[in-house]
Amino acid sequence: QVQLVESGGGVVQPGRSLRLSCADSGFTFRNYGLHWVRQAPGKGLVWVAFIANLGNNKYYSDSVKGRFSISRDNSKNTLFLQMNRLRAEDTAVYYCARGPSEGGSLSDAFDIWGQGTMVTVSS
Amino acid sequence: SYVLAQPPSVSVAPGETATLTCGGNNIGSNSVHWYQQRTGQAPVVVISYDNDRPSGIPERFSGSNSENTATLTISRVEAGDEADYYCQVWDSDTDHWVFGGGTKLTVL
Numbered sequence: 678q679v680q681l682v683e684s685g686g687g688v689v690q691p692g693r694s695l696r697l698s699c700a701d702s703g704f705t706f707r708n709y710g711l712h713w714v715r716q717a718p719g720k721g722l723v724w725v726a727f728i729a730n731l732g733n734n735k736y737y738s739d740s741v742k743g744r745f746s747i748s749r750d751n752s753k754n755t756l757f758l759q760m761n762r763l764r765a766e767d768t769a770v771y772y773c774a775r776g777p778s779e780g781g782s783l784s785d786a787f788d789i790w791g792q793g794t795m796v797t798v799s800s
Numbered sequence: 801s802y803v804l805a806q807p808p809s810v811s812v813a814p815g816e817t818a819t820l821t822c823g824g825n826n827i828g829s830n831s832v833h834w835y836q837q838r839t840g841q842a843p844v845v846v847i848s849y850d851n852d853r854p855s856g857i858p859e860r861f862s863g864s865n866s867e868n869t870a871t872l873t874i875s876r877v878e879a880g881d882e883a884d885y886y887c888q889v890w891d892s893d894t895d896h897w898v899f900g901g902g903t904k905l906t907v908l
Contacts, residue, residue, distance in 0.1 A: 712897065722835070722843065722886050724897040736895045739801070772842060784890040786833040786848040793842060 679703035679789055681773050686794030689763055699756040699773030699791055707731070707751040710776035712787055713758050715769035725771070726758065730779050741767075763798045770795050802891040804900035811906045818874040820903050822887030825868065830889040832870040834863060837902075838883045846885075847872060874905075882907045 685697040699711070713725040726747040727736045735747055746759040756773055771794055774787035805823040812818040822832065832850050835843040845854055847863040850870065860875045874881055887900040 714899075721884075721902040722837075722888075722899040724899060727897065738896060774843075783892075783895070784831045786845045787835070787843070787888070788845055788848070788854065790842040790844070 681775065681789055681791035683771060683773055683791045683794040686771065686796045688797045688799060690800050691764060691798055693763055694759070694761045695763060695796060697758040697760070697771055697773075697794060697796070699758075701754050701756075704775075704789075706754040708779045710778075710781075710783075711749065711756045712774045712776050713747060713756075714772045714774055714787070714790075715767075716772070716793070717766075717769040720769075723769075727776060727783075728756070760796070763796075765798050768796060768798050801894060801896065802889070802898050804887055804889065804898055806885075806887060806900040806903045808901070809904045809906065811908055812874075812877050813908045814877055814879060816877055818877050818881070818905055820872040820874070820885050820905065822870040822872070822900050823868055824870070824889065827868055827870050827889065828866045830865075830891075832863065832865050833888045834861075834872045835886045835888065836881075836883045837886065843886065877905075877907055879907050881905060 683699045689695050710729045712727045715725050728747045732749050744762045748757045773791045775789040777785040834847040836846045837843040846857050846861050850865040851863040862873045864871045884902045884904050886902045890897050
């Protein structure tokens with residue numbers, strides 16, 4: 678069964694850091710680009726970051742650029758999101774989602790999603 | 801930045817047809833994907849590349865995309881279709897991925 682499983686969420690104070698992880702099963706992890714998408718309580722989906730299958734290309738939304746860092750370890754089939762200088766407005770459920778396959782297009786759909794991990798930034 | 805506009809809510813009776821729109825500047829030149837998110841669950845893609853149905857998605861779901869509006873059509877609506885629906889595109893000008901604000905579909 679193809680799936681993604683996020684972990685690492687929790688409650689953190691403003692200005693502190695947190696690292697999220699996303700592990701896969703059921704597909705060839707290194708062949709796919711991956712996204713992080715977040716959803717604040719009661720709000721819509723917002724794209725956060727993307728990393729290409731080999732980690733050589735990374736893109737960030739304007740709201741997190743310079744504070745968040747996306748990375749991956751293909752030997753451990755794991756995706757990461759390092760979140761620094763956290764703010765209250767970063768409070769959300771964070772989803773990892775599968776993007777384009779190797780040789781695919783950046784316009785490909787997010788075809789597999791994890792169940793999400795909740796991050797709460799509060800003092 | 802590129803903006804996708806969706807009506808906040810649409811209501812339809814069971815068995816009727818729901819039409820959900822997604823507006824964007826010249827969106828017809830982009831590939832549009834649609835996601836269904838039931839309460840408390842992760843999103844699921846129901847239409848990709850304007851009008852392709854992934855495996856397991858009922859034929860009742862269809863899509864179209866032209867000029868400034870993309871449309872998700874759900875025929876013979878069922879109670880289980882009640883969910884939030886999001887459109888999404890990739891903006892090649894900024895290398896950003898964009899979601900619409902979402903439409904809550906209520907089945908009366």
